[in-house]
Amino acid sequence: MSELDTERLGSSVTLVDLVDRLLARGVVVSGDVTIAVADIDLIQLRLQALLSSVGTLEARREDS
Amino acid sequence: MTRLYLYAICGRDGAVDVEVRGIGGSRVRLLPLGGLAAACSPVEAVPEPSERALWEHEAVVERLMESVPVLPVRFGTVVREDELPSLARRADEFTRALARVRGKVEYAVRVTWPDTPAPHDSLAAVAALHRPLARLAADNTVNVHRRPTPMLEAAYLVDREHADAFEAEVDRLTRDANHLAAVCTGPWPPYTFVSEAA
Numbered sequence: 001m002s003e004l005d006t007e008r009l010g011s012s013v014t015l016v017d018l019v020d021r022l023l024a025r026g027v028v029v030s031g032d033v034t035i036a037v038a039d040i041d042l043i044q045l046r047l048q049a050l051l052s053s054v055g056t057l058e059a060r061r062e063d064s
Numbered sequence: 065m066t067r068l069y070l071y072a073i074c075g076r077d078g079a080v081d082v083e084v085r086g087i088g089g090s091r092v093r094l095l096p097l098g099g100l101a102a103a104c105s106p107v108e109a110v111p112e113p114s115e116r117a118l119w120e121h122e123a124v125v126e127r128l129m130e131s132v133p134v135l136p137v138r139f140g141t142v143v144r145e146d147e148l149p150s151l152a153r154r155a156d157e158f159t160r161a162l163a164r165v166r167g168k169v170e171y172a173v174r175v176t177w178p179d180t181p182a183p184h185d186s187l188a189a190v191a192a193l194h195r196p197l198a199r200l201a202a203d204n205t206v207n208v209h210r211r212p213t214p215m216l217e218a219a220y221l222v223d224r225e226h227a228d229a230f231e232a233e234v235d236r237l238t239r240d241a242n243h244l245a246a247v248c249t250g251p252w253p254p255y256t257f258v259s260e261a262a
Binding site: 013014015017018019020021022023024025026027028029 | 070072073113115118119121122135136137138139140141143151158161170172174247249250252253255256258
């Protein structure tokens with residue numbers, strides 16, 4: 001696994017955690033919060049990216 | 065009537081640098097909110113949750129929390145300016161929540177493990193990873209998912225003064241974690257710990 005791949009893993013995990021925090025947590029102010037269905041798709045997409053990345057990380061550890 | 069995009073509820077016990085641009089490059093202002101402050105900027109409409117907009121929201125909250133305690137607000141929250149007084153009625157609740165997160169940051173930890181051959185051993189290993197981190201944290205939340213792959217998602221509320229020790233402990237534990245794959249991100253604003261509930 002190259003250094004570039006490690007960076008990609010880090011950035012994809014960070015993005016998943018960003019999406020998870022900003023769209024699903026934080027103070028909720030009643031009324032005008034708009035969460036579109038598209039947001040959920042975004043989370044699912046990023047989670048899949050995360051899971052495939054974690055698989056790669058495991059593979060790297062087994063190799064080393 | 066001006067529509068305001070809301071980034072965070074802030075305490076006022078610090079000098080605040082609001083020379084920061086928010087969603088779409090808009091100017092961020094701090095408006096009084098019952099002894100607290102609402103960090104907001106004018107918007108035309110609720111922004112789409114693009115990657116760029118998410119980072120713009122995050123950048124504002126991170127800048128604010130350098131100088132004051134903050135309660136990060138969920139992305140996409142837009143209020144009319146004349147709705148702020150009704151929001152100010154929650155000032156006591158916000159003040160208690162601010163006391164809970166003052167001087168603290170959040171770390172996210174995800175751990176995955178193989179479903180076979182010995183899931184019980186894996187769960188014990190996950191617990192062994194979580195416990196020392198929980199001891200270094202003021203609070204934590206833990207969720208375990210079985211599908212689509214076994215995964216523990218934890219968030220830890222950590223005093224800034226203990227952040228280096230927490231990160232070092234994460235490094236040590238994940239190095240020793242054998243067949244577990246663990247990833248940690250942070251420090252984040254305390255998105256997970258913004259309610260006053262313990």
